Amino acid sequence: MLKSTYVPSPAVLQPLPAGWTEHKAPTGHTYYYNAETKESTYKRPVAVPAPMKPMDNYHQHQVVPQIKLSDPNVANAFMAQFAPPPPQQQQHGGRGGFGGPGGRGSFQSRPRPQPVDKPRSKVAIPGHEPWVLVYTKYGRRFAYNSAKNASYWRIPEKLMPAILELDKERIRLKALGKSLDEKDEGDKQKSAAGPSPRPATHEDEAPAHDYDSSEYEEVEVTDDEGDEQEDGNAPKRQRTEEPTENQGPVEFTEADIAAQLAAMGADYADDEEGEYYGYDEEMGEGGDAGVLLSEQDTRELFKDLLNDFNINPYSPWEKLIEEGKVFDDPRYTVLGTTRERKEVWEEWSRAKIQQLKEMRAKESKKDPKIPYLALLQEKATPKLYWPEFKRKYKKEEAMKDTKLSDKDREKLYREHINRLKMPQSQLKADLKKLLESVALSALNNTTMVSHLPPQVLGDIRYISLDPQIRDPFVEAYIQGLGPPPADDQLAQEEEDEAAKKRREERKRREKALEERERAVAEEKRRQEKKVRFERAKLREEERELERAMQVGKKGLQSQLGVMDKDAVMDDAALM
Amino acid sequence: MPAIRAASKRKPPPEGFTDIEEDLLIFGNKMKDAQNAPTDNIPKHQAQWPVFQISHQRSRYIYELYYEKEAISKQLYDWLLKNNYADALLIAKWKKQGYEKLCCLRCVQTKETNFNSTCICRVPKAQLKEGQDVQCVSCGCRGCASCD
Ligand SMILES: [Zn+2]
Ligand SMILES: [Zn+2]
Numbered sequence: 001m002l003k004s005t006y007v008p009s010p011a012v013l014q015p016l017p018a019g020w021t022e023h024k025a026p027t028g029h030t031y032y033y034n035a036e037t038k039e040s041t042y043k044r045p046v047a048v049p050a051p052m053k054p055m056d057n058y059h060q061h062q063v064v065p066q067i068k069l070s071d072p073n074v075a076n077a078f079m080a081q082f083a084p085p086p087p088q089q090q091q092h093g094g095r096g097g098f099g100g101p102g103g104r105g106s107f108q109s110r111p112r113p114q115p116v117d118k119p120r121s122k123v124a125i126p127g128h129e130p131w132v133l134v135y136t137k138y139g140r141r142f143a144y145n146s147a148k149n150a151s152y153w154r155i156p157e158k159l160m161p162a163i164l165e166l167d168k169e170r171i172r173l174k175a176l177g178k179s180l181d182e183k184d185e186g187d188k189q190k191s192a193a194g195p196s197p198r199p200a201t202h203e204d205e206a207p208a209h210d211y212d213s214s215e216y217e218e219v220e221v222t223d224d225e226g227d228e229q230e231d232g233n234a235p236k237r238q239r240t241e242e243p244t245e246n247q248g249p250v251e252f253t254e255a256d257i258a259a260q261l262a263a264m265g266a267d268y269a270d271d272e273e274g275e276y277y278g279y280d281e282e283m284g285e286g287g288d289a290g291v292l293l294s295e296q297d298t299r300e301l302f303k304d305l306l307n308d309f310n311i312n313p314y315s316p317w318e319k320l321i322e323e324g325k326v327f328d329d330p331r332y333t334v335l336g337t338t339r340e341r342k343e344v345w346e347e348w349s350r351a352k353i354q355q356l357k358e359m360r361a362k363e364s365k366k367d368p369k370i371p372y373l374a375l376l377q378e379k380a381t382p383k384l385y386w387p388e389f390k391r392k393y394k395k396e397e398a399m400k401d402t403k404l405s406d407k408d409r410e411k412l413y414r415e416h417i418n419r420l421k422m423p424q425s426q427l428k429a430d431l432k433k434l435l436e437s438v439a440l441s442a443l444n445n446t447t448m449v450s451h452l453p454p455q456v457l458g459d460i461r462y463i464s465l466d467p468q469i470r471d472p473f474v475e476a477y478i479q480g481l482g483p484p485p486a487d488d489q490l491a492q493e494e495e496d497e498a499a500k501k502r503r504e505e506r507k508r509r510e511k512a513l514e515e516r517e518r519a520v521a522e523e524k525r526r527q528e529k530k531v532r533f534e535r536a537k538l539r540e541e542e543r544e545l546e547r548a549m550q551v552g553k554k555g556l557q558s559q560l561g562v563m564d565k566d567a568v569m570d571d572a573a574l575m
Numbered sequence: 576m577p578a579i580r581a582a583s584k585r586k587p588p589p590e591g592f593t594d595i596e597e598d599l600l601i602f603g604n605k606m607k608d609a610q611n612a613p614t615d616n617i618p619k620h621q622a623q624w625p626v627f628q629i630s631h632q633r634s635r636y637i638y639e640l641y642y643e644k645e646a647i648s649k650q651l652y653d654w655l656l657k658n659n660y661a662d663a664l665l666i667a668k669w670k671k672q673g674y675e676k677l678c679c680l681r682c683v684q685t686k687e688t689n690f691n692s693t694c695i696c697r698v699p700k701a702q703l704k705e706g707q708d709v710q711c712v713s714c715g716c717r718g719c720a721s722c723d
Binding site for chain 1: 587594595597598601632635636639640643644645646
């Protein structure tokens with residue numbers, strides 16, 4: 001017990017993921033609490049380790065020649081060399097992104113303040129070269145097939161899993177990334193952005209490719225299929241023009257964007273995965289999804305859990321914690337603290353023990369004589385003396401039951417043998433007397449001969465007659481009886497009703513728990529998005545700094561020449 | 576044949592023992608493990624801490640079953656005390672005001688401690704300096720004042 005309650009050396013523990021804190025339970029156990037999601041667990045949460053994929057790690061994913069891509073101008077110059085970029089080069093980009101500073105276009109209130117959107121960065125979609133995901137200045141994105149030279153606002157379904165992976169990576173990166181320190185800053189900017197209440201630009205990790213500069217390739221997305229605009233449900237398909245160098249940026253017009261938004265919005269509105277259509281959901285605090293669980297419900301759910309896991313109510317609390325088998329059940333964390341859990345456990349174990357006691361009391365009323373008399377009926381014979389009988393049948397359960405003393409057994413044996421010598425008429429009269437002594441509620445015309453009440457079965461008079469004579473006799477007697485008293489039936493029905501109510505009650509709170517779990521997951525998702533958003537803000541600030549240190553055009557090109565020859569990875573530059 | 580006679584005379588445990596038999600066995604095994612655990616690189620005064628703590632937990636377990644949950648009968652409780660499953664003297668202390676959480680008897684025996692006073696673990700948290708972490712020498716207790 002002690003061993004398991006000792007906390008392992010902190011040296012072997014990994015740092016906790018963002019949002020988690022370590023606490024000590026009154027039991028001495030260490031547990032972990034996430035203030036954001038209100039989760040608590042005994043299992044030390046770990047940041048999901050990034051799998052070894054090129055896109056996973058900031059420091060490793062670059063497959064492109066060494067270039068200071070963090071400098072947008074360098075990046076642009078680099079991009080310009082590959083127009084259109086060969087597929088394997090598409091790996092480049094990916095990180096170091098940002099949402100545009102004014103990128104708060106919202107599809108609820110149309111992006112009136114900034115009607116001009118343009119491609120800003122792109123990231124290769126792993127496994128789907130030459131497809132790239134292009135981010136716009138306003139933080140929207142579209143899929144671009146560089147081989148076919150076609151763009152799609154509506155991301156083709158076959159790309160979804162890969163993009164989902166990309167997004168997951170970004171979410172994972174958040175664990176390694178910055179905290180929400182800049183939150184306030186972000187909120188301020190949000191409100192400064194004007195009338196749009198739903199900021200839509202939260203894409204981060206976009207590649208450092210600035211299309212603003214006129215000398216580089218422009219990916220131009222124009223709406224050349226305007227007829228589709230009317231159909232809100234039709235996937236919006238856009239073509240790009242042949243990319244040419246040194247051409248001025250072609251802008252989205254307000255109408256274009258409005259149409260795109262309308263087309264996307266229709267799908268987006270009821271789509272859980274809305275962000276894959278180019279938008280993140282609102283960043284609001286939210287999370288107040290209807291939680292239907294009352295405090296009583298949470299307690300009952302915890303008790304259900306204890307019952308379902310067949311927890312021994314006599315066992316100490318520490319055992320429950322040490323075994324830990326209930327930890328993974330959502331009903332375990334339905335109570336927020338260990339103190340509460342212990343309290344409910346105590347209440348539960350007390351009641352449960354009481355219940356068991358009552359059951360046992362009922363059971364002990366089951367006369368231990370009954371199985372013994374049944375044995376006598378079957379095996380006892382005047383030919384055997386008690387010691388012989390005892391030895392012969394010592395293995396029988398009825399002979400071992402400690403609730404009946406050997407003295408009593410012997411006495412019953414002798415009495416039974418004596419009664420076997422009595423005339424049948426006498427035995428029948430005795431049996432009738434016995435049956436008449438039983439109340440109508442226990443013995444009536446609905447009683448089955450195979451299920452006689454204990455007071456009959458535990459009486460020596462019952463076994464004196466041979467069953468072949470006895471049973472028809474009892475049967476005849478029962479048929480002459482009246483029906484069971486009415487209130488008995490009523491009591492039975494009431495009991496059934498109560499059981500039904502209990503079942504329904506349980507179903508209801510389990511459903512409420514499910515609901516709450518869903519709300520928690522939703523809140524988690526929100527938080528993740530928030531983190532991504534904050535991260536994007538941070539990147540944008542970095543970006544501003546970099547812009548301030550822009551290299552001259554000439555110097556840049558000569559720099560590029562050198563890099564081209566010396567194609568070595570440089571990841572640190574991206575940070 | 577004295578051995579056989581003794582065996583036949585041994586009384587079975589009172590009713591209800593089967594309810595707690597398994598958990599008592601677990602405690603028993605833990606106790607054995609603790610007693611047999613190597614103590615080579617553990618400071619001498621710490622070597623017996625696990626034994627004290629398991630003994631405390633087992634006594635507490637029985638105490639709660641009898642006094643708080645009324646889960647076991649008087650006969651069974653007495654039988655458990657008689658058979659050393661619980662420390663009757665320690666339980667006697669728990670029933671006294673101010674000693675409800677006492678860790679072990681040593682911690683209230685003034686003579687054995689260095690300062691001729693009760694153990695540091697008996698001092699309420701409120702009277703300690705902020706953030707002061709205490710652990711008593713005799714049983715490893717980190718604080719067992721009733722008001723904590
Ligand atoms: Zn103490
Ligand atoms: Zn102590």
